[in-house]
Amino acid sequence: MxxxxxxxxxxxxxxxxxxxxxxxxxxxxxxxxxxxxxxxxxxxxxxxxxxxxxxxxxxxxxxxxxxxxxxxxxxxxxxxxxxxxxxxxxVRWYLSVPDPAVHVPAWLAVWSVALGALGLILGAISLAR
CATH class of the missing domain: 2.40.40.20 (Barwin-like endoglucanases)
Incomplete structure (x- = not known):
């Protein structure tokens, strides 16, 4: 600082x-x-x-x-x-910057990670049964 x-x-x-x-x-x-x-x-x-x-x-x-x-x-x-x-x-900067060329891919990445994590969780649950 x-x-x-x-x-x-x-x-x-x-x-x-x-x-x-x-x-x-x-x-x-x-x-x-x-x-x-x-x-x-x-x-x-x-x-x-x-x-x-x-x-x-x-x-x-x-x-x-x-x-x-x-x-x-x-x-x-x-x-x-x-x-x-x-x-x-x-990460906060990437998600909040006004330039769509930056924040749109950042939001797509966040959603991709979230959906990938959900897929892993559902896959683990299905294997456990």
Missing amino acids: ASYKFKVSKAPFDDIGRGRIRIHNSRRDGAKRFTVFKISSGDRSFLASVLGHEDEADKILLDIDQRADLGVVENGSTELTLTRVGFCGR
Whole structure:
């Protein structure tokens, strides 16, 4: 968990609505691209996949929904806490990200695992009889 002061900028067009933010590599605590972080400011937070950028190290690129979630404005500055999430946090991000190219396959995977588990249980019950 690390806390930094950032200058808020607009996200690139390709990142809008995809649950991504861009933070300079020096502020990611050595995390690789696409690592999921919890981004928080006070009592407001959201999960995001983090990519880098080549601008100033104190710049963060957020889309309009993420800025609204944190209550920050473009060209303003804010103090944010970045926390790397574990497996459950990554799964929650996959299931809740607005981009259908991410959350639809994630939900299909969850249902596949659930139906597979149900099949195993029913198969074990039928073998036990």
